[in-house]
Each structure stands twice: as C-alpha cells, then as structure tokens.
Amino acid sequence: MVQVQVERFAYDVVVIGAGGAGLRAxxxxxxxxxxxxxxxKSLFGKAHTVMAEGGCAASMGNVNAKxxxxxxxxxxxRGGKFLNNxxxxxxxxxxxxxxxxxxxxxxxxxxxxxxxxxxxxxxxGHTYPRLAHVGDxxxxxxxxxxxxxxxxxxxxxxxxxxDYEAMLKVFPECTITELIKDGDRISxxxxxxxxxxxxxxxxxxxxxxxxxxxxxxFKVTSNSWEYTGDGHALALRAGAxxxxxxxxxxxxxxxxWPPSVKGILVTEGVRGDGGVLKNSTGExxxxxxxxxxxxxQYAETEKEADAWYKDQDNNRRTPDLLPRDEVARAINSEVKxxxxxxxxxxxxxxxxxxxxxxxRRRLPSMYHQFKELADVDITSQPMEVGPxxxxxxxxxxxxxxxxxxxxPGLFAAGEVAGGMHGSxxxxxxxxxxxxxxxxxxxxGAVSYLDGLAERPTISESDVDDAANRAxxxxxxxxxxxxxxxxxxxxxxxxxxxxxxxxxxxxxxxxQALDKLVELKERAxxxxxxxxxxxxxxxxxxxxxxxxxxxxxxxxxxALMRTESRGxxxxxxxxxxxxxxxxxxxxxxxxxxxxxxxxxxxxxxxMREDLLxxxxxxELEKYYTDEELTQHSGRAGQ
Amino acid sequence: xxxxxxxxxxxGDDTSGxxxxxxxxxxxxxxxxxxxxxxxxxxxxDLAVRWNCKAxxxxxxxxxxxxxxxxxCMTRMSVFTEQETITVTPLRTFPxxxxxxxxxxxxxxxxxxxxxxxxPENLGLGEYRMKQRDVERSQEFRKCIECFxxxxxxxxxxxxxxxxxxFSGPRFLMRIAELEMHPxxxxxxxxxxxxxxxxxxxxxxxxxxxxxxxxxxxTDNALIPMKERVADRKYDPIVWLGNQLFRRGSHNKH
Numbered sequence: 001m002v003q004v005q006v007e008r009f010a011y012d013v014v015v016i017g018a019g020g021a022g023l024r025a026x027x028x029x030x031x032x033x034x035x036x037x038x039x040x041k042s043l044f045g046k047a048h049t050v051m052a053e054g055g056c057a058a059s060m061g062n063v064n065a066k067x068x069x070x071x072x073x074x075x076x077x078r079g080g081k082f083l084n085n086x087x088x089x090x091x092x093x094x095x096x097x098x099x100x101x102x103x104x105x106x107x108x109x110x111x112x113x114x115x116x117x118x119x120x121x122x123x124x125g126h127t128y129p130r131l132a133h134v135g136d137x138x139x140x141x142x143x144x145x146x147x148x149x150x151x152x153x154x155x156x157x158x159x160x161x162x163d164y165e166a167m168l169k170v171f172p173e174c175t176i177t178e179l180i181k182d183g184d185r186i187s188x189x190x191x192x193x194x195x196x197x198x199x200x201x202x203x204x205x206x207x208x209x210x211x212x213x214x215x216x217x218f219k220v221t222s223n224s225w226e227y228t229g230d231g232h233a234l235a236l237r238a239g240a241x242x243x244x245x246x247x248x249x250x251x252x253x254x255x256x257w258p259p260s261v262k263g264i265l266v267t268e269g270v271r272g273d274g275g276v277l278k279n280s281t282g283e284x285x286x287x288x289x290x291x292x293x294x295x296x297q298y299a300e301t302e303k304e305a306d307a308w309y310k311d312q313d314n315n316r317r318t319p320d321l322l323p324r325d326e327v328a329r330a331i332n333s334e335v336k337x338x339x340x341x342x343x344x345x346x347x348x349x350x351x352x353x354x355x356x357x358x359x360r361r362r363l364p365s366m367y368h369q370f371k372e373l374a375d376v377d378i379t380s381q382p383m384e385v386g387p388x389x390x391x392x393x394x395x396x397x398x399x400x401x402x403x404x405x406x407x408p409g410l411f412a413a414g415e416v417a418g419g420m421h422g423s424x425x426x427x428x429x430x431x432x433x434x435x436x437x438x439x440x441x442x443x444g445a446v447s448y449l450d451g452l453a454e455r456p457t458i459s460e461s462d463v464d465d466a467a468n469r470a471x472x473x474x475x476x477x478x479x480x481x482x483x484x485x486x487x488x489x490x491x492x493x494x495x496x497x498x499x500x501x502x503x504x505x506x507x508x509x510x511q512a513l514d515k516l517v518e519l520k521e522r523a524x525x526x527x528x529x530x531x532x533x534x535x536x537x538x539x540x541x542x543x544x545x546x547x548x549x550x551x552x553x554x555x556x557x558a559l560m561r562t563e564s565r566g567x568x569x570x571x572x573x574x575x576x577x578x579x580x581x582x583x584x585x586x587x588x589x590x591x592x593x594x595x596x597x598x599x600x601x602x603x604x605x606m607r608e609d610l611l612x613x614x615x616x617x618e619l620e621k622y623y624t625d626e627e628l629t630q631h632s633g634r635a636g637q
Numbered sequence: 638x639x640x641x642x643x644x645x646x647x648x649g650d651d652t653s654g655x656x657x658x659x660x661x662x663x664x665x666x667x668x669x670x671x672x673x674x675x676x677x678x679x680x681x682x683d684l685a686v687r688w689n690c691k692a693x694x695x696x697x698x699x700x701x702x703x704x705x706x707x708x709x710c711m712t713r714m715s716v717f718t719e720q721e722t723i724t725v726t727p728l729r730t731f732p733x734x735x736x737x738x739x740x741x742x743x744x745x746x747x748x749x750x751x752x753x754x755x756x757p758e759n760l761g762l763g764e765y766r767m768k769q770r771d772v773e774r775s776q777e778f779r780k781c782i783e784c785f786x787x788x789x790x791x792x793x794x795x796x797x798x799x800x801x802x803x804f805s806g807p808r809f810l811m812r813i814a815e816l817e818m819h820p821x822x823x824x825x826x827x828x829x830x831x832x833x834x835x836x837x838x839x840x841x842x843x844x845x846x847x848x849x850x851x852x853x854x855x856t857d858n859a860l861i862p863m864k865e866r867v868a869d870r871k872y873d874p875i876v877w878l879g880n881q882l883f884r885r886g887s888h889n890k891h
Contacts, residue, residue: 043687044745045783046695060763101762107754107819109772109779116766134776140694141779152753164749172745195734224689258666264692364780368852369693372711373668486678530683533650534735537682 004467006190006199011037013445014189014204016176016231019047020139020434021414021441022210023146024099028442029208030153030168034449037202038150039171039191041226045147048212048224049434052139053267053365055121055131056435057428058096062113063120063129064312069093070613071127076429077614079125079323080393080422081293081566082581082622083244086606087400088420092429092436099435100132106149108141110134122272125323125426128312136267136365142431174200176230177542178466179207179238179410182456186238186409190466194539197532199467205455206445208403209235209396209412210438214248214554216489217547218389219497222254222265228543229550231416235396236549236589236596240405243418243584245394245550245598246557247567249425250502252277252327254388256345261373263388266348266366268427270383271320273362274309275350277331278382279339285346286319289330293576293621294322325424325566328387332502335386345386351379387502391430393421393567394557397586402444403437409448409456413441423566473528473541482527485541488519492547495519500555505571509559516552520594523548545593552596553587560585560598578624639664642714643722644672648684650735656724663714669725670698670709673737685736693850696784700737701726706786706848709737728789744785747805750833751812755824771820778815778859780851781808787845787855793838804835807845807855814859817866831867836860 013029015022018040029036040047059072072093077084100118104110110132111119120129134141154164161167173194180188189202211231215223232242253266271277279285287305290298298319299305305318320327331346341347350359356379360367363378370376370383395418396405403411414434421429476482492515499512523544528537563577564570582603589596608630611619616633628634642663645656659680661672670688677684688698691710698709703724717723731739788806789795813830816822830836841864843856853859 042689042695043697043741046689046697048690050695050782051690051692098762101765104765105756105762107756107816107822109767109776109819111776112767112769112772114769116768119769134779137694137780140782144779144781148753151749154749155753158749195738195740224691224695226689259664260667260671261692365694372693373713374666484678484682486682490678528682534685534738535683536677536685 004199004464006201006463006467008201008203009037010203011035012204012449013037013206013208013442014039014202015208015210016189016234017047017210017212017414017416018042018044018170019049019210019212019414020142020146020431021438022047022208023143023150024435024438025208025210025413025442025445026168027146027149027153028439029446032443032446034446036168037171037204038169039174039176039189039202041173041175041194043172044170045143047143048226049143049431050140051222051224051265052142052431053136053265054123054269054272055133055138055428056096056100056142056431057123057126057130057426058100058132058432059093059128059130060097060100060118060120060132062117067128067130072096072130073610074613075126076426077422079426079429080424081576082422083565083603084422085400085419085603086610088437090610091400091440092420092433095436096432099432099439103142103145103435106145108145110141121269122317122321123427124268124271124321124327126428131272131428133269136269136363138431142434171200175539175542176234177470179234180458180462180466181238181407182458184239184408185456186407187456188458190463190470192470195534197535197538199470201458201463203458205452206409206449207411208441208445209410209416210414210441211416213392213415214547214550215389215392217492217496217551217554218501219493220254220263221389222251222263223389229546230543231412232395232550232553233546233593235405235407235410235412235416236553236587237591237593238407238410240407240410241397242394242553242587243397244423245392245418245553245587246561246585247393247423248389248554249324249391249393249567250328250387251390252324252331252387253348253385254390255369255374256341256384256386257343257374264369264373265388265390266383266385267363268324270348270350270363270366273350274353275348276318276320276353277327278347278349279334280341281339284320285334285339286322286327286330289326289333290319290322291326294326298322323424323426325569328502329569331385331387341384343384345384347382348385349382351381356380389497389501391415391425393423393425394418394554401440402447403441404444404448411441411444413437423568470542473526473538476527477525480525483522483525485526485528485537485544488523488526489540489544489547491515492519492551496551496554500551500558503569503571504558506559509555512555513552513559516548516555520548549589549593549596553598556596556598557585557587560600576622578622581622582627640719642672642719644676645722645724646673646676646684646737647726648736649733651733654733667714668710669702669712669714669723672714673709673725685734685738687738694782696782696850699728699784699786699789701728706790708784708786708850711850728785730789730791730795741785743801744783744788744806744808747809748812750805751809751816752824752826752829754816754819754822757821757823760821765821767820774818774858775815777853778811780853781811782851783808784850786848786850790844790848792842792844793835800835800838804838807839807860810834810836810839810863811853811855811859814863817863827863827866827870830863836863836867839864
C-alpha cells in the first residue's frame with residue numbers, strides 16, 4: 001500500500017488526447033458552455049495528427065464541381081469493402097465540407113484554387129480531387145489551427161473570468177492510467193504527470209477518448225511513441241467494446257532505408273501529384289494488380305493513366321492510386337517475386353514526372369525528409385518505399401450520431417473509434433473523420449451531461465487501487481527475474497510485425513498469441529529503476545499493459561476472420577467472403593484487462609436509400625444474394 | 638558499418654547535474670535520437686528525453702548537440718567522425734526538468750498573449766476567398782513546428798532571464814507577422830508587437846533563422862517586415878498628425 005497524494009480536479013468533460021479529434025471535441029464542449037479539460041501525453045500541439053501529410057477529404061467540389069457527399073460516401077464504402085458503419089460514412093461525407101470551412105474561420109490557410117477557394121488534390125480511392133491541403137503538411141496546419149482556436153477561446157475566458165483556464169484547460173504531458181466508474185457510468189479518470197510523476201484525479205461524468213491508434217505494437221510503423229492503444233485499452237477495461245480490430249492499415253509507402261528511419265511515412269500526395277511506382281525492371285507494376293472489384297474503374301494503360309491527371313472526364317485514374325490495402329499488397333508481392341529495390345522496397349518516382357521546382361513546392365517536407373535522412377534528392381532520384389503500419393481501422397464501438405460507447409459517459413472519436421472506415425481507410429478520410437466526429441463526440445458528451453440528474457461519485461478505494469497499479473513497476477519482484485520493459489516491448493513489436501502483419505496465416509497468428517501469453521506473464525515482473533520524475537522506463541511499463549491487451553484483440557480477431565478484406569489479408573483464405581461482410585468481430589475484456597475475448601455479431605443492414613446509391617452490379621461483388629432482394633435493380637425480377 | 642561512439646550526456650535536474658560518459662553502438666544511417674534510445678534500452682532506462690514523431694515534424698526533441706541547438710531526430714550521426722565525442726545537453730534558455738527535458742511553458746504563456754485571428758464578420762462558411770500568392774507569406778510561417786530552437790538560441794533571452802517578461806521571442810513575433818499578413822484578418826497588432834512583445838529587442842542577428850529546422854526565413858520575412866510596419870506607423874505623417882490632434886484634443890479638456 002502506497003501513501004499517495006492525489007491532486008483533484010473537477011470538470012464537466014475530460015477529453016483524453018490532443019490530436020485533431022480531441023481538440024475539436026474540446027472546442028465543441030467549451031463552446032456549449034461546459035468546463036472542459038484536455039489531457040495529453042505530449043506537449044500541446046505535438047499530437048500525432050501533425051504527421052498527417054496529404055490532406056483532409058471533403059466534397060466541397062472546388063476543383064471538380066461534380067463532387068458531392070454521395071460520391072464521397074460511395075468512395076468511402078468501396079474503400080472499406082462495404083464493411084463500414086454506413087451511418088458514420090454518411091455523416092462524415094455530409095458534414096466534412098462544413099467542418100473544413102469552419103477551420104478557415106479559426107485561421108487555417110489551405111492552399112488555394114485560382115479563384116481563391118480551397119484547393120483540392122487527388123488521392124487514392126477518391127473519384128475526384130477532394131483533399132483540402134497545405135503542401136504536404138496538412139495535419140500540422142489542422143493541429144495548429146485548432147490549438148490556436150483553443151487559445152482564442154481561453155483569451156475570451158480571460159476577458160470574462162480573469163483566468164485563461166477558467167473553462168478550458170490543457171494538461172500537457174499527463175497520462176491517464178485508469179477510468180473510474182460509479183456503477184455502470186463514468187465518474188472520473190486517474191492520471192500521472194509525466195514530469196513530476198505525481199498523481200491527479202479527474203472527477204468528471206463525461207470522458208471523450210481521442211487517443212489515436214496502436215501502431216507502436218508493430219516494429220515498422222509510421223506512428224509516434226504515443227500510439228500505444230491507450231484509449232482502446234482504457235475503453236475495454238471500463239467495459240466498452242471494440243470492433244474491427246483485425247483491420248490494420250499498412251500504408252504502402254514508408255521509407256525503407258536507412259534502417260533507423262524505416263517506416264517513416266511518404267505521403268500518398270506523391271502519387272496524387274503524379275508520382276508512380278516502379279519495380280527493379282522499371283515496370284509500372286500497378287497495372288497488373290487491379291482487383292476484380294475495381295475492374296473498369298482504373299486506367300489499364302500508362303497512356304490513359306497519364307492523361308487522367310489533365311483530363312479526368314475522359315480518362316480513368318491511375319492504379320497507383322488504388323486504395324492503400326491494394327497498393328501495399330502489390331508492393332509486397334513485387335518484393336517477394338524478387339523485383340524489389342536494393343533495400344527491400346520498390347521505387348516511387350516523382351523525379352521524372354515533375355520539374356524539380358514543382359516537386360519542391362508541392363512536396364517540401366518529402367524533399368527535406370529524403371535529403372536529410374537518406375541523402376536522396378527526390379527531384380533527381382526515385383525514392384525507395386515499402387509498407388509500414390499506419391492506422392488501425394478498429395476501435396471503440398460507438399453510436400454513429402453521438403459517438404457514445406456502450407458505457408454511459410464514455411465517448412470516442414478519431415482513430416480510437418471503430419466503424420467509420422470499415423476494413424480499410426481511404427487516405428484523407430482520417431483528418432476529416434477527426435473534425436466531423438470530434439465535434440459530434442463533444443456534442444454527445446454535452447447532451448449526456450444535460451440529461452444527467454446527478455453527478456456520479458468516485459470511491460476512494462478505486463483511487464487507491466489505481467495508484468497502486470501505477471507504482472507497481474517500482475516494486476522489484478521478491479523472487480524470479482525482473483523484466484526490462486524495453487525488451488518486452490521490442491519482442492512484442494517483432495512478433496506482431498512478423499506474425500500479424502500485412503499477410504497473415506493461421507499458424508503464425510497462433511504463434512503470436514502464444515507469444516502474447518508469454519509476454520503478458522513476463523510483463524507482470526517488469527521493474528524499473530530510478531524515481532518517478534520524467535522516467536521513460538516507468539512510462540513505457542504502464543503503456544506496455546495497453547499494447548499487450550490491444551495486440552491480443554488484433555491477433556484474436558485476425559485468427560477468427562477466415563477471409564481477406566481490406567486491412568486483413570489471410571494467406572490461407574485469400575478471397576473475400578460475402579458472408580463475412582456484414583459480420584463484426586467485437587472485443588471485450590475483464591476489468592483488469594488481463595484477458596481479451598472476441599465474439600461475432602451481425603452489422604446493421606444499410607438504409608435502403610443509401611443502398612440505392614450503388615449500382616446493383618457493384619453490390620453483387622460484395623453482398624450475398626439474400627441481402628440484395630430489396631434493391632430496385634432486382635425489383636420485378 | 639557499426640562502431641562504438643563516445644557520448645557525453647547531461648544528466649540531472651533543476652538543482653544539480655553534470656555530463657555523464659557513455660560508450661554506445663552506432664549503426665549506419667542513425668540519428669542522435671537513435672543513440673539516446675539505445676542508451677535508454679541498454680544502459681540508462683530512466684534517461685529522460687522528450688520526443689514524439691522521430692521524423693522532424695513535431696518539434697519535441699529539441700536539445701543542444703556539441704553546443705548547437707538541433708532536433709535530435711534530424712541530426713544524423715554521419716555528420717560526426719567516429720572518433721569524435723558527441724555532447725548532448727538540454728536547451729539552455731529554459732529550466733531543466735530532468736536530463737534532456739526542459740520546461741518550455743514560457744512559450745505557451747507567450748502564445749496566449751498574442752491576439753488571435755479575428756475573422757471578418759460578413760463571411761459565412763465556404764465564402765472565404767484568398768489568392769494563393771497572398772496566403773503564401775503566412776503559410777511560410779505556419780510551417781513552424783514549435784520546436785522552440787529559435788527561442789532557445791535568441792540572445793535576448795538565452796542568457797537574460799530578466800528579458801523574458803517583456804520579450805516574446807522570434808517564434809511569437811513571427812506569429813504576429815503571420816496574422817498581420819493573413820489576407821482576411823481584421824485585427825491590428827503592429828503596436829502590440831513593439832510595446833507588448835518586445836520587437837525592438839531584436840537586432841536582426843539572424844541566429845533564429847540559422848537554427849530553424851523548417852528553414853523559415855524568420856528574420857528576413859517576418860521580423861524585418863514587422864519592424865518596417867512599426868516604423869511606418871510611428872513616422873507616418875497622417876498617423877503622427879492624428880496622434881498630435883488627439884493629444885491636443887484630450888489636453889484641451891483639462
């Protein structure tokens with residue numbers, strides 16, 4: 001039993017995570033008059049969203065007036081192989097333009113069209129140029145814009161209350177370790193300051209999880225250290241459910257060399273702006289990898305593909321811009337067939353496609369990244385690229401309209417929420433997801449609060465328990481060997497990467513699960529040196545618990561889904577199976593998060609008017625016959 | 638391919654500390670942050686370092702390498718010889734929290750003091766129109782990743798704690814310039830730049846520009862134009878006359 005001092009704070013809404021979704025949720029909650037806290041593991045403005053490069057998808061129709069929400073909705077469902085939560089995809093497609101324009105009122109400066117509107121760029125899987133962008137640093141622009149909006153709200157509060165933090169306070173470098181409930185509802189959260197190691201307790205009826213993804217469980221990843229699945233694991237332990245955890249997106253183009261930068265993202269914008277993939281023989285191999293479901297939608301010759309950049313009405317798009325899962329698998333196959341680049345990737349060539357000045361103007365970050373980290377000048381040489389773990393489609397099962405999980409008072413938005421992207425996310429749909437569902441989660445929390453008769457309370461024993469679990473890594477085991485958290489983390493990353501990676505098979509996933517059992521056992525003996533002040537070994541020990549639990553969900557769901565779809569490819573079940581399309585795998589765990597379980601449940605059928613937006617012939621590629629009996633294309637047959 | 642590198646890393650807290658010697662494996666293509674991570678994993682598990690993206694995009698891992706303010710993740714080991722001893726110390730301008738981590742809250746306080754973007758009242762969602770060439774000036778400054786290396790290197794506050802109160806530093810003077818150059822902003826911060834944020838302290842030695850990992854021309858494109866605007870305002874004959882009249886007017890009331 002530790003004697004602990006715990007600093008206490010009371011808020012109406014606590015947002016965990018300060019990326020795009022978290023900031024947008026906080027802005028909404030504060031604007032609706034709720035006292036709001038933003039708790040972030042990093043400094044304010046450093047969240048993973050800054051790494052998003054290409055853009056934010058919204059059918060504003062500024063570049064091609066034919067674009068509208070229905071086209072965006074269709075593209076999103078196709079990208080996710082029709083496993084998406086269709087209501088989320090609908091809300092997202094409808095609301096994204098307003099959310100992007102709203103950012104302009106906060107001060108965002110997107111690149112412009114000739115007539116002064118927000119410019120939009122091409123991206124994989126999007127029918128029309130749709131991505132609002134700022135060069136290749138769109139995520140940074142969005143974070144900074146919302147960060148500065150929060151500052152401006154704090155300035156208003158200063159005017160009114162004489163305190164910048166009266167209504168909206170950021171808790172930087174602060175990690176939440178436990179959610180606390182009163183009966184079945186959320187009542188608070190327990191945390192520690194990373195710098196001092198001291199504990200805090202948030203008393204709050206409503207929590208918005210906006211913690212991002214899980215990529216740090218994999219060795220080769222574009223994700224930052226923060227992506228340890230905290231929100232996923234907190235939700236599970238609080239009794240919420242996760243869906244679609246088997247779907248992990250491997251971005252086709254990560255850097256492959258030098259080894260220390262392996263996995264760092266190379267934006268899809270390179271291909272959107274004309275860059276093409278080539279193998280070691282110089283062949284543009286993507287023409288050989290157009291899958292049946294996309295036949296007819298993509299160019300079949302280099303000539304047509306090249307003409308498409310200028311004239312989209314009379315040509316089909318290049319297969320270099322197929323959805324990410326397709327491109328990642330194609331690269332994987334080329335490398336396996338011995339046609340890879342010297343360091344085990346393929347070539348991405350923009351140098352021969354655009355003038356050097358234009359490359360530097362459109363892709364400044366990529367230019368610097370390769371110049372400074374790999375000694376490659378992308379204006380004269382091709383890049384070497386290969387797949388990297390980038391995004392988890394799976395996440396907290398939420399109500400599409402309110403972002404509420406099954407636990408009253410617990411909401412989730414952004415990457416930590418599941419459903420929106422189905423089995424595979426389109427590039428550009430993440431930044432728009434953040435602002436559409438960030439706002440909705442903020443609103444969801446507000447209306448939950450407004451309907452609450454009394455504030456839930458926190459029991460002292462829950463606080464003591466949380467404190468004890470947090471300091472456990474400082475207790476060296478009295479018998480047996482102490483484990484190093486860095487070693488366990490490295491073994492987990494290697495195992496997930498090799499055995500539950502881009503291509504999966506039963507024996508390997510089973511091996512990964514066996515390894516997880518071993519690692520979970522060893523993790524009980526993790527012990528750290530030093531004090532509580534800014535101690536990275538301790539921080540990792542606590543994050544490790546989350547990574548182990550979430551990895552178990554990924555592996556168990558991957559084992560159960562005996563088909564290949566989007567971000568889940570089974571070597572032993574290579575085909576897509578219509579019977580699996582409407583099946584969701586739902587993960588849950590016990591209170592301590594020691595064990596994850598997976599169960600199948602049917603997905604709600606798509607609303608009829610939305611189903612009618614698709615041609616019958618396309619739906620037939622994904623749906624079972626019984627599911628399509630109501631479609632107007634079948635009526636009268 | 639691989640060699641043993643010699644490192645001196647500052648370790649300690651706000652009360653005491655000093656350089657500690659380490660010998661660490663260095664592999665081809667690595668950056669200084671890789672070495673710090675290897676130290677954590679093998680020799681010093683509690684060595685504190687702040688970092689996030691390891692791709693030069695978040696601006697978290699700022700420190701001083703052989704006395705030069707740099708991002709740990711963007712400094713390749715190949716710029717040093719194998720024999721060289723590499724010294725890594727925390728940013729000097731900010732108080733140490735532990736080891737390589739400093740308390741950069743000064744920057745967040747200064748950010749709050751800059752009057753925010755003030756949108757035009759007559760434009761609704763989707764009605765903003767701006768030319769690319771007009772947004773480009775502010776866009777350059779919005780490349781800023783807030784690594785605070787410019788703040789750290791600026792001699793006005795680097796060794797002058799006493800100036801911190803009246804000087805916001807290059808990062809936030811540039812933020813003012815960014816807002817002033819925003820085509821649709823309606824607020825005027827020119828006077829504030831001089832009176833509240835200490836633009837006058839800057840004597841354009843360009844140290845900030847030199848350390849900027851985003852290669853933003855802070856001095857030439859932000860600070861000097863702001864100084865010119867301040868000067869224009871001060872010596873503009875109409876403004877001058879207005880001030881005189883205003884003063885005379887208010888004086889007459891007495």
